[in-house]
Amino acid sequence: MQTVRGEYDRSKRLEVIGEADAKRREVVETSQKEIAENAETGGRRNFLTIVVGALGALLTATVLYPIARYSYPPERKKKISNSAVVGKDGEIPPNSGKIVKFNDLPVMVLNVNGEYSAFSAKCTHLGCLVQWDSKAANVWCACHNARYNNDGTKISGPQPADLEKYGVKVQDGNIIVSKV
Numbered sequence: 359m360q361t362v363r364g365e366y367d368r369s370k371r372l373e374v375i376g377e378a379d380a381k382r383r384e385v386v387e388t389s390q391k392e393i394a395e396n397a398e399t400g401g402r403r404n405f406l407t408i409v410v411g412a413l414g415a416l417l418t419a420t421v422l423y424p425i426a427r428y429s430y431p432p433e434r435k436k437k438i439s440n441s442a443v444v445g446k447d448g449e450i451p452p453n454s455g456k457i458v459k460f461n462d463l464p465v466m467v468l469n470v471n472g473e474y475s476a477f478s479a480k481c482t483h484l485g486c487l488v489q490w491d492s493k494a495a496n497v498w499c500a501c502h503n504a505r506y507n508n509d510g511t512k513i514s515g516p517q518p519a520d521l522e523k524y525g526v527k528v529q530d531g532n533i534i535v536s537k538v
């Protein structure tokens with residue numbers, strides 16, 4: 359009776375152990391499956407996050423770049439010359455003047471009795487362009503009645519300074535203006 363009962367206990371114990379083992383295996387397999395699924399889903403989510411982020415950055419750059427270029431245009435390189443041909447001899451009749459461009463600045467070239475002179479055509483008061491006044495035989499700024507000599511020195515008016523002087527000569531039939 360003892361032996362039969364012992365065998366019964368043993369087989370019962372083995373049965374319980376087997377069930378427990380099966381349960382444990384089931385739990386382990388379920389966990390592994392869940393881990394594998396999460397890894398796959400998480401990977402997909404990360405990939406989508408990266409793609410959406412990259413597209414957002416690209417879109418932002420596409421919109422911002424033209425705005426930035428418009429707001430901060432690259433500086434145009436200006437070519438500064440020491441001298442330049444600004445016209446032909448005879449183009450400015452005696453006792454007259456002409457405004458020419460030199461290094462992108464307006465320069466008055468005067469021919470007074472065959473003698474050339476050149477100076478900035480921008481009045482030193484508020485920057486209006488000056489003109490040759492043939493009646494008064496001097497340079498006049500119509501904005502606030504400033505007067506300058508035919509070499510650009512101040513005569514009268516509100517202007518604080520003389521006009522900036524330039525060199526001028528005639529060479530090979532050309533009028534050449536230069537920095538002084």
Ligand code: FES
Pocket residue numbers: 481482483484485486499500501502503504515516517
């Ligand atoms: S700008 Fe020439 S006098 Fe004022």
